[in-house]
Amino acid sequence: MNTRQGQRPLRMGLIGGGGSGFIGQVHVTAATLDRQATLVAGALSSNPNKSRASAAEFGIPPDRAYGSFHELIQGEKSRPPDERIDFISIATPNHTHREIAxxxxEAGFHVVCDKPMTISMSDADAMFQVVxxxxxxxxxxxxxxxxxxxxxxxxxxxxxxLGDLIAVRANYVQGWMHGMDPDAVPSRGAWKSDPDKNGLxxxxxxxxxxxxxxxxxxxxxTPSRVLSHMRSYSNHHQLDDxxxxMLQFDAGTTGLVTWSQVSHGRLNDLSIExxxxxASLTWRQEEPNQLYVRALGEPTRIYERNPNADYSLPTAVSACRLPGGxxxxxxxxxxxVYRDVFSDIRRFMRGEKPDSKKNLYPSIIDGVNGVRFIQRCLESSAADAGWRAW
Ligand SMILES: NC(=O)c1ccc[n+]([C@@H]2O[C@H](COP(=O)([O-])OP(=O)(O)OC[C@H]3O[C@@H](n4cnc5c(N)ncnc54)[C@H](O)[C@@H]3O)[C@@H](O)[C@H]2O)c1
Structure with missing residues (x-):
């Protein structure tokens, strides 16, 4: 279902994204792409004046341009149910996610939160309980x-x-941090070098x-053990770049995840094998419309993103909007991700249970796992502590 098919648009409230904020604008574009949602309210900055002033750029009416997320939640709760927002998207620095979410x-709004879910394991556990x-x-x-x-x-x-899984390798490689002047104030995202706001x-x-x-x-x-080694090369901050x-899975599969923001000339080179x-498979986000599958002695198979091809599997077909090419x-x-969340919100509004089998959007479990992965890597790397149990 690409459009809302006669159903009313869901009402969105946005937290963060004002001024030069990056991902807040992406959230709005993504949420509204299929005309299933409309942005109606926002608290776009930690500074109340900037927050209200930024709202006009997003087409948010003045009476729903709030000075803070507290104001937004209170203001929206006091509106009649057929006016108030249905969901809140959180596009703010990491240390604010837990409190806002x-x-x-607790006020009864659905939440779409950016990652990492939060900055500590105790926060993640608390969020799990609240959800x-x-x-x-x-x-x-x-x-x-x-x-x-x-x-x-x-x-x-x-x-x-692919048969039994032997190994998995995922890399996310960027290069923008190389050559950054450590004294320069970044035009956006200065909080990312502050461990209190970014996390460790x-x-x-x-x-x-x-x-x-x-x-x-x-x-x-999910891995059973993690061993990590992290370094900081850029002089931009003391956090890892x-x-x-290394990941070990109970089934005997081995894994390796690499991340870098100091690899010259690399942009957003996320790949997985x-x-x-x-057989083996390879996918790269900088060439996202091809998936390679290889088997010894056979020619390489290239799956194109093509909803009309017989080889396209159901969850891939339903994730396409355009013909192949x-x-x-x-x-x-x-x-x-938003489209899957919306179908669960609509199911919820009809009094039905969310359908986690049909819906592939990352959940609170993925959020907790992401924070646990961070925690285990920090522990393993900090004191050369070796393997850490999951
Ligand atoms: N999913 C992705 O691909 C992706 C990409 C980039 C960033 N992110 C995540 O999104 C979040 C934001 O990152 P960014 O790069 O957009 O940061 P940014 O610094 O560009 O933007 C942060 C925004 O939040 C606002 N803000 C800060 N505190 C606030 C508060 N208390 N209330 C309301 N607004 C507040 C700022 O004014 C700014 O507009 C981070 O958690 C980051 O990890 C995700």
Missing amino acids: CAAL RNSNAIFALTHNYSGYPLVRQARELVASGA AGSLGDIGTHAFHLVQFITGM YGHA VDGSK HPEAFFEAFAN
Whole structure:
């Protein structure tokens, strides 16, 4: 279902994204791409004046341009049910996610939160309890899981097409941090060098968690042990900007996740390879419309993103908007996460239970796993402590 098919648009409240904020604007584009949602309210900055002033750029009316997320939650709760927002999207620095998400869920609003879910294991456990006790849906935007061919890869693995899984390698490699003047004030995201706001994981939290989520999403496996080694090379801050994590899974599969923001010339080179006893697959986000499957002695198979091809599997087909050959990419994948969340919100509004089998959006469990992955990597790397049990 690409559009809302006669149903009313869901009403969105946005926290963060004002001024030069990056991902808040992406959330709005993704949430509204299929005309299933309309942005009606926002608290877009930690500064109340900037927050209200930024709202006009997003088309938010003045009476719903709030000075803080507390004001937004109170203001929206006091509106009649047929006016108030249905869900809140959180696009703010990491240390604010827990407080905003918990307040929104406790007020009965569904939540779409950006990653990493939060900055400590105790916060993650607290969020898990609030989600469990709430009457609302929680989703986390590990948006790369929205790509059609990532979903195709997931279905291929689940069908046994690769055989028993031997190994998985996921890399997220960037280079922008090289050469950054340590005294320069970044035009946006200065909080990312402050451990109190960002958390103790630098590039690990920023991009390593996306690579780890892809491993779990495609293989369906959670590691039993983690061993990590992280370094800080850039002089930009003291947090990691390069790291590896080895993963061991109970089934005997071995894994490796690498993250870097100091690899010259690399942009958003997220890739994953899965080796099985029968075949291997490779997918790269910078060429997201092709998935490669190889088997010894056979020609390489290239799956194109093409909803009309017989080889396209159901979850890949339903993640496409355009015929094959018209490239789809970052915004569409992000919008697929929203589309899945919306179908659960609509199910919820009809009094039905969310359908976690049909819906592939990252959940509170993925959020907790992401924070646990960070925690285990920090512990393992800090004191050369070796393998850490999951
Ligand atoms: N899913 C992705 O691909 C992706 C990409 C980039 C960032 N992120 C995540 O999104 C979050 C934001 O990152 P960013 O790069 O957009 O940061 P940013 O610094 O560009 O933007 C942060 C925004 O939050 C606002 N803000 C800060 N505190 C606030 C508060 N208390 N209330 C309301 N607004 C507040 C700021 O004014 C700014 O507009 C982080 O958690 C980051 O890890 C995810």
